[in-house]
Amino acid sequence: xxxxxxxxxxxxxxxxxxxxxxxxxxxxxxxxxxxxxxxxxxxxxxxxxxxxxxxxxxxxxxxxxxxxxxxxxxxxxxxxxxxxxxxxxxxxxxxxxxxxxxxxxxxxxxxxxxxxxxxxxxxxxxxxxxxxxxxxxxxxxxxxxxxxxxxxxxxxxxxxxxxxxxxxxxxxxxxxxxxxxxxxxxxxxxxxxxxxxxxxxxxxxxxxxxxxxxxxxxxxxxxxxxxxxxxxxxxxxxxxxxxxxxxxxxxxxxxxxxxxxxxxxxxxxxxxxxxxxxxxxxxxxxxxxxxxxxxxxxxxxxxxxxxxxxxxxxxxxxxxxxxxxxxxxxxxxxxxxxxxxxxxxxxxxxxxxxxxxxxxxxxxxxxxxxxxxxxxxxxxxxxxxxxxxxxxxxxxxxxxxxxxxxxxxxxxxxxxxxxxxxxxxxxxxxxxxxxxxxxxxxxxxxxxxxxxxxxxxxxxxxxxxxxxxxxxxxxxxxxxxxxxxxxxxxxxxxxxxxxxxxxxxxxxxxxxxxxxxxxxxxxxxxxxxxxxxxxxxxxxxxxxxxxxxxxxxxxxxxxxxxxxxxxxxxxxxxxxxxxxxxxxxxxxxxxxxxxxxxxxxxxxxxxxxxx
Numbered sequence: 001x002x003x004x005x006x007x008x009x010x011x012x013x014x015x016x017x018x019x020x021x022x023x024x025x026x027x028x029x030x031x032x033x034x035x036x037x038x039x040x041x042x043x044x045x046x047x048x049x050x051x052x053x054x055x056x057x058x059x060x061x062x063x064x065x066x067x068x069x070x071x072x073x074x075x076x077x078x079x080x081x082x083x084x085x086x087x088x089x090x091x092x093x094x095x096x097x098x099x100x101x102x103x104x105x106x107x108x109x110x111x112x113x114x115x116x117x118x119x120x121x122x123x124x125x126x127x128x129x130x131x132x133x134x135x136x137x138x139x140x141x142x143x144x145x146x147x148x149x150x151x152x153x154x155x156x157x158x159x160x161x162x163x164x165x166x167x168x169x170x171x172x173x174x175x176x177x178x179x180x181x182x183x184x185x186x187x188x189x190x191x192x193x194x195x196x197x198x199x200x201x202x203x204x205x206x207x208x209x210x211x212x213x214x215x216x217x218x219x220x221x222x223x224x225x226x227x228x229x230x231x232x233x234x235x236x237x238x239x240x241x242x243x244x245x246x247x248x249x250x251x252x253x254x255x256x257x258x259x260x261x262x263x264x265x266x267x268x269x270x271x272x273x274x275x276x277x278x279x280x281x282x283x284x285x286x287x288x289x290x291x292x293x294x295x296x297x298x299x300x301x302x303x304x305x306x307x308x309x310x311x312x313x314x315x316x317x318x319x320x321x322x323x324x325x326x327x328x329x330x331x332x333x334x335x336x337x338x339x340x341x342x343x344x345x346x347x348x349x350x351x352x353x354x355x356x357x358x359x360x361x362x363x364x365x366x367x368x369x370x371x372x373x374x375x376x377x378x379x380x381x382x383x384x385x386x387x388x389x390x391x392x393x394x395x396x397x398x399x400x401x402x403x404x405x406x407x408x409x410x411x412x413x414x415x416x417x418x419x420x421x422x423x424x425x426x427x428x429x430x431x432x433x434x435x436x437x438x439x440x441x442x443x444x445x446x447x448x449x450x451x452x453x454x455x456x457x458x459x460x461x462x463x464x465x466x467x468x469x470x471x472x473x474x475x476x477x478x479x480x481x482x483x484x485x486x487x488x489x490x491x492x493x494x495x496x497x498x499x500x501x502x503x504x505x506x507x508x509x510x511x512x513x514x515x516x517x518x519x520x521x522x523x524x525x526x527x528x529x530x531x532x533x534x535x536x537x538x539x540x541x542x543x544x545x546x547x548x549x550x551x552x553x554x555x556x557x558x559x560x561x562x563x564x565x566x567x568x569x570x571x572x573x574x575x576x577x578x579x580x581x582x583x584x585x586x587x588x589x590x591x592x593x594x595x596x597x598x599x600x601x602x603x604x605x606x607x608x609x610x611x
Contacts, residue, residue, distance in 0.1 A: 041178050041179060042176070042178060043176075043179070044175075044176065054066075054069075055069070117464065117465065117466045118464075118466070119408060119410075119419050119420040119463075119464055119466045119467050120420070120463075120464040120466075120467075121406070121408075121420060121422045121449070121461045121462065121463050121464065121467070122461065122462050123424070123459055123460070123461055123462075124448070124460045124461065124462045125174070125177040125459075125460050126177070126457050126458070126459050126460070127151075127153065127170075127172045127177055127180075127457065127458040127460070128456070128457050129155060129455070129456030129457065130168075130170070130179070130180065131155075131165070131166030131168055132455070132456050134164075134165050134166040135157075135164055135165025135166065136157070136165065136454075136455065136456070137155045137156060137157045137158075137165040137166070137189070137456055138155070138156065138157065138158045138430040138431075138452065138453065138454045138455070138456060139153050139154070139155055139430055139431055139452025139453060139456055139457065139458050140154050140155065140156045140158060140190075140191055140192070140430055140431055140452065141153070141154035141190070141191065141192040141193055141431050141452070142154075142431045142432070142433040142450045142451075142452050142458060143193050143194050143195055143203075143433060144195070144433055144434075144435055144436050144450070145195050145200070146195065146197065146200065146436060146438065146440065146441075147200075147440055147441065148435045148436060148438075148440075148441035148442060148445050148448070149173065149174050149175070149442070150171060150172065150173055150174070150181065151171070151172050151174075151433070151450055151458070152169070152170075152171050152172075152184075152193040152194075152195060152203055153169060153170055153171075153172060153193070153452065153458055154169050154190035154191060154192055154193040154205060155168070155169050155170075155189065155190065155456055156189035156190060156191045156208055156238075157189065158430060158454065165189075167185065167186060167187070167188065167189055168183055168184060168185055169183075169184040169186070169190045169193065169205070170182065170183055170184065171183075171184070171203075171217070172458070174448075174460065182217055182222065182223065183223050184203070184205070184215055184223055185223045185224055186205060186207055186213050186225060187207065187209070187211065187213075187225070187228065188207040188208045188209040188211065189207065189208040190205045190206070190207055190208075190213070191205075191206050191207065191208055191238050191239055191240055192205060192206045192239065192240060192241050192242050193205045193242075194242055194243060194244060196244050196250060197244055197250070198244075198250030199250065201216060201217040201218040201222075202214065202215070202216055202217075202267075203215040203217070204242050204244060204253050204267070205225075205242065206235075206238070206239025206240065206241065206242045206255055206257075207238070207239060208238045208239075209231065209234075209238070210231070210234040210235035210236055210237060210238065210239060210257060210259075211228055211229050211230075211231060211234045211235075211239070212228075212229045212234060212235075212239060212242065212253065212255050212263075212265055212270065213225040213227070213228050213229075214226050214227045214228075214253075214267045214270065226267075227267055227268075227270040228270060229265065229270045229271075229272075229273075230270075230271060230272070233271065233272045233273065234263075235255065235257035235259050235261060235263065236257070236259040236261075237257045237258040237259040237289070238257060238258065239255050239256070239257050240256065240257060240258065240290065240291055240292065241255070241256050241290070241291075241292050241293035242254065242255045242256075242293070243255075243293050243295040243304070245264075245295065245297075245301070246297040246301045251266055251267045251268055252264065252265065252266055252267075252274075253265040253266075253267060254293065254295060254304060256279070256290035256292075256293050256306055257289075257290060258289035258290060258291065258309060259287075259289065260278060260279050260280075260287025260288055260289055260290070261276055261277070261278060261279070261287075262276065262277040262278075262279055262290065262304075262306065262316070263275075263276050263277075264276070264277075264318070275318075277316060277318075277326060277327075279306060279308065279314055279316075279327075280314075280327060281312065281314070281327075281330045281333060282327055282328070282329065282330050288308040288309065288310055288312060288314060289308055289309035289310075290306045290307070290308055290309075291307050291308060291309055291341045291342055291343060292306070292307040292342060292343060292344055292345050293305075293306055293307075293345070294306070294307075294345040294346060294347060294355065296347050296352065298352055299347060299352040299353075300317070302317055302318040302319040303315070303316070303317050303318075304316055304318070305345050305347075305355065306345070307341075307342030307343070307344070307345040307357060307359070308341070308342060309341045310341075311332055311337050311338035311339055311340055311341065311342060311359060311360070312330055312331065312332050312333055312337060312342075313330070313331040313332055313337070313342060313345060313355075313357055313366070314327060314328075314330055314331075315327075315328040315329045315330070315331070315368070316328055329368065329371060330371065331357075331366055331371050331373075332357075332364075332371070332373070333371065336371065336372045336373070337357070337364065337373065338357065338359035338360050338362075338364070339359075339360045339361075340359055340360035341359055341360075342357050342358065342359040343358050343359055343384070343385055343386060343387075344356070344357065344358040344359075344386050344387040344388065344432075345357050345358075346387065346388050346389050346397075347389070348389050348394055349389060349391055349394065350394035350475055350478070351394060351478070351479065351482060353367050353368045353369065354366065354367050354368075354374070354482055355367075355368075356387055356388075356389055356397055357373075357387075358384050358385075358386060358387035358399060359384065360383065360384070361379040361380045361381075361382075361383060361384065362376055362377045362378065362379050362380060362384065363376075363377045363384060363387055363397070363399055363409075364376050364377075365482075367482065367486055369486060370486065370489050370490060370493060372489055372492075372493065374482065374485040374486060374489060375411075375415065375485060377399075377409065378416070378417075380401060382401050382402045382403045383401070383402045384399055384400065384401055384402070385400050385401065385402055385428065385429055385430055385431075385432075386399075386400040386429065386430070386431055386432035387399045387400065387432065388432055388433065388434050389434075390434060390446060390467070390468075391434055391435070391436055391437040391445065391446040392437050392444070392445070392446035392468050392469070392470060393410075393412075393446075393467070393468070393469075393470050393471070393474065394470075394474065394475050394478050395410055395411040395412035395471075395474050395477070395478040396408060396409065396410050396411070396412075396419075396467065397409050398432060398434070398449065399418075400429035400430075400431075400432040400451060401428075401429060402428040402429070403428065404423060404424055404425040404426055404427055404428060404429055404453065405421055405422065405423055405424065405429075406421070406422045406424050406429065406432070406449070406451055406461070407420070407421050407422075408420040408421075408422075408467060411478060411481060412471055412474045412477055412478060420467070422461065424451050424453070424459050424461070425451075425453045425455070425457065425459060427453050427454045427455050428453060428454045429451050429452065429453050429454075430452050430453055430454050431450075431451070431452035432449065432450070432451055432452075433449070433450045434446060434448075434449055434450075435447060435448040435449070435450075444468075446463075446468050447462060447463050447468050448460055448461065448462060448463070449461045449463060
């Protein structure tokens with residue numbers, strides 16, 4: 001073995017180097033940096049010029065000065081040359097427009113089928129409550145302007161004993177979501193707001209303290225109510241819905257509240273209601289608290305429907321022949337409707353006799369001809385808060401839930417589940433309104449949905465063409481569906497009436513039999529009944545013994561076993577002469593054998609053949 005010792009000189013020159021890792025890249029190194037710009041608020045400001053610019057020495061209000069200037073300009077050579085040059089260019093453009101109609105609708109009569117395209121809805125913008133810092137409140141009511149470009153939103157606290165919050169409500173413009181177009185300053189929180197169908201600047205609102213307010217946005221003090229009903233003449237509970245009634249002047253209102261009253265108003269004289277109507281069931285006296293109102297002049301200028309706290313829909317007619325007939329049909333009574341308050345009642349725009357109700361855990365489709373619902377949606381796992389029919393499609397309606405979801409139900413394709421479900425927000429939806437359809441609305445209307453939630457925000461959703469444009473044969477198909485369900489409900493109703501009539505007839509016959517002489521028409525106690533039964537058996541036994549002794553033992557032995565009660569039956573019935581229960585005198589075991597032996601020989605032979 002050889003042991004080589006290290007060289008001391010080389011060991012002295014040894015330099016220890018710690019292990020290290022070095023990475024070399026050709027990419028330049030950069031650091032991440034973010035910057036948030038300040039929010040800017042934009043406001044549209046315009047200026048209208050009624051006439052062109054006039055010289056300073058000419059007063060445009062003086063006709064003589066303007067006429068003198070026009071004559072002088074028309075004689076100017078430069079003016080004549082400019083008009084000749086520009087006239088030739090304009091003439092060529094006018095001829096092109098006359099040759100080709102740029103506004104021609106090439107496919108006016110062609111129906112586009114959007115059934116194959118999946119339904120969609122996307123959020124366009126969100127109107128947030130400007131006064132959210134003062135306290136939490138919900139967007140309790142949304143009303144669309146007839147132009148489809150503005151919405152009025154009523155803000156009110158929906159929770160019991162909620163903290164104080166701002167009383168203001170707002171009018172929003174879809175083109176400017178950063179700030180409201182108008183600010184309404186009522187004396188109490190507004191629970192509902194509705195635009196006037198005759199005046200674009202009028203708004204009617206129902207307040208939390210029961211008062212009815214009228215706003216005129218064209219007035220100098222448009223933010224304040226132009227007229228307000230006195231507190232002592234108003235509702236005793238919050239006004240949850242208000243509607244403009246059809247009239248020549250367009251100044252009549254209808255309001256409803258949970259105090260059980262429907263009040264009619266004239267905005268020119270809001271000192272007291274024109275008339276009132278107590279909401280009760282047909283022939284009843286118990287007032288019903290109102291939660292929502294449905295009024296459509298096309299269904300009748302004097303007819304309206306009200307959804308109540310008890311889950312009943314009351315149909316009323318203001319101009320009935322008699323006061324008793326003002327309250328018409330009551331829908332959903334006796335447990336056939338909703339189990340809780342009804343938050344929305346809306347007529348189908350294409351079939352005015354059919355209407356939608358939303359409450360508790362589901363929605364129901366009704367017709368005015370019967371008192372039971374035609375169709376009912378499956379129960380939700382959460383409460384429903386609002387609902388509305390589509391203004392353009394007769395088979396489509398929308399439902400808003402408390403968990404922030406918007407569902408679209410299409411009866412033309414399937415009725416067991418929603419065709420579209422959109423999670424609008426994380427909090428509860430409190431209101432829902434569809435953009436109206438009409439000639440003055442962009443693209444025909446019905447393409448936007450406004451959803452208010454419990455945090456005070458209003459989300460504007462854009463609906464796809466499949467949810468807006470009617471499908472081929474949709475109206476006829478839905479009409480047949482409603483007619484078929486109506487006939488089915490009528491048949492069921494007739495069957496139930498027939499069964500009830502039979503039941504009443506049986507009860508009446510049973511009562512007549514019980515009241516007949518000798519059949520216990522008068523009630524007696526158990527002891528007296530037992531005494532009568534023993535006396536009856538004793539008298540029957542004596543008669544039977546006497547008849548048997550007179551007829552002889554041979555006649556008694558011919559009694560068939562079919563006339564004798566079976567063992568264990570415990571019957572107290574005494575049949576014809578000669579029959580007795582087992583165990584009585586003269587009917588021991590030997591007697592029974594005798595009877596069996598002395599039966600008819602033909603009967604024995606028949607039993608033997610059966611065996």
